[in-house]
Amino acid sequence: MNFDLSDEQKMLGEQARALLAERSPFDHLRKLIDTGAEWDEPLWRELGAMGFLGANIPEAFGGLGMSALDLGVISEALGRASAAVPFLSSIVLCADAIHLAGSEAQKAKWLPGLASGEVVGCFASAEGPGPLFATRAVLDGGKLNGVKTPVADAEIAQVAVVLVKGESFALVELDQPGVTRTKLDSFDQLRAHYRLEFASAAAEAMPGQRMLATLFDRAAVQGAFEATGAADACLHMARDYALDRQIFGRSLASYQAIKHKLADLAVQVELARSNAYYGGWASDEALGELPAAAAAARLTGLAAFETGARENLQVHGGIGYTQEANCHFYYRRERMMAVALGGRDYWADRLIAHTIARAA
């Protein structure tokens, strides 16, 4: 048994981390918010040029054909940096949906551009308050009608995978008269969200059926890597601040109230990381294990990030409430992540259902 990343994967993670530390520091994120930027386009181009975006896309379609675990290492680095890029929308959801459910022609048309970063894709499933997997939108005779909201990164995307009636996917080019995009007030200031209205928009059916659950299992694993990276960043930001801060004549980090809080968080991070590794491995090597592995990774990843985002700000005290400090990037991103791939009840049900099924 060897339950660790390979040396190549560790190096890949280091490369992604180093690039993001240099190109996407917190002051840069603050500037993006202040200028009302939709996203960090130069960073996206650079991630594409480095091959990070196409890591898990087959070589035949312009990617590097690496494993889900390799992509996870990149997801972890992006979560750590709280980067302003449409990775979840374009790579983890849109490209993977096309990979799983698209025709050969659809793959050939879209995957190379998505892999290089020249094309941005988004994924549309919710239709307002209520279920994530809403299917009132209808694809009929090549025409798509309905409303999807909120949809992350819809303005910068050229293509959308849309969940429609019958739990299948429609592929829609967004630059056409039948599509209206309305910007929403997004809680995460670094991830823009839109209302997408389709009025007889030209769209193609995607042939793959019953791929929704698998798509989300695979996405949940990537989301768990992202959450683990972010939670670990929160842990270390809080630790560093506490070490630096003096209070009542000694280091804030010397108080058990702080030490124990961060020790608990450190445990949560390691459990989350371990489940994410297993989920990444199962994504490619043990598909029967994937639903339970993904659900477990999702639940522990988001729990760690939730604790991390909240307690990091708390350890900082008043300064944590300022835009000048860096806690808020994670505090907002965490809530976005907590709902972006389905609430915890969905994943709890999935884990329990697959645990019972395996025992039976």
Add this chain to the structure above:
Amino acid sequence: MDFNDTPAEAAFRAEVRAWLAANAPGHVIPQGVALDDTEEVVRGKAWQRAVYDGGYAGITFPKALGGRGGTGVEAVVYAEEEAQYHLPKGPYVGIGLGMAINVIAKHGNDEQRARFIDATLKGDLTWCQLFSEPSAGSDLANLRTKAVREGDHWIVNGQKVWSSWAHRTDWGILVVRTDPSVPKHKGLSFFVVDMKSPGVDIRPIRQISGASDFNETFLTDVRIPDSNRIGALGEGWACCMTVLMGERLGASGRGSVVEPLIDYAASTPGANSGTALDSGGARLSLAQALAEERGGKWFEARLRTMVSRGENPGALAGMVKLAYATRLQKTNGLAMELRGLDAIAPSEGDATTRAIHHDYIWSTVMRIAGGADEVLKNQIAERVLGMPGDVRMDKNVPFEDLKG
């Protein structure tokens, strides 16, 4: 990342499996059969002898000292395979193999190694641990049991507590204060003591579980020859650290705690209709616990990978136990709530609910023993996260000048 055995590991597993299939069944204690303590120790010794004869005693222990000289991964493989059988393997053999021989090997002299190690590996000698005292638990170095030199002997007086199986074991590993004039960690020395020595008085502790696994051990003018001192005078604390390292790194082959509780909820009628597992709250809590348990399992796999490379996981190992103990208490407590009133007075023959009672009570031990939650959190904060140590009022103060 690869969950499969390497060819060498697979070969070792096949060898162990075949050996166990040929040797273990005759030693199995059937589920539900309760032996009295004396009989259990007899059976435990017999199984350990078989393990020794088979060449699997002390797998990671050096060959020169009678062990197998194998790897940490082999120890894990062996433990996994052996756990398939319900064998008599209590603290009466575990303390000798996991603690006594380690400390004797590292700190003892050749004569002591020859006298104790092989006999322990063979199952001929069983051991108990005489460390904790009424005022020295997490703060072990605060212990007061003292040894005063008299010629070539030491006269020991004091009280030890939480000594598992002291009433049925042959020898004890003992830490005592030999010099109260220096700060507390520095004045300790380490001994092995024959539990049949005059002045050793063992009294069972009546526990909240109803059982008496643990004892108080009173030591009154017990004479221990200086030749039974392990290590130099004042080396007691280092010996304790050697022992506790073994306690943290012990290979476990335990199964899921949470999965049976999910089954239990599914077999409990719900408030209105269906089962207790239909409640969203129940599903959420159990799924979160199961997700954490799975994370703990894969985390242990990561630690084993470290060990197999010769790296020391250090305080990371404490994370497994910290998370496990908390979860054991939380989930068994939850299971009782899901069961309803029947959980506090189960129907006759309901062995599952009784097992949940046992685990809920036992979880309190798990949270305190082998590093209390709070001690482990300090260690994680200090050694993993690099945060400062706690303020110590007794640092550099001679033990005899300390208050309380």
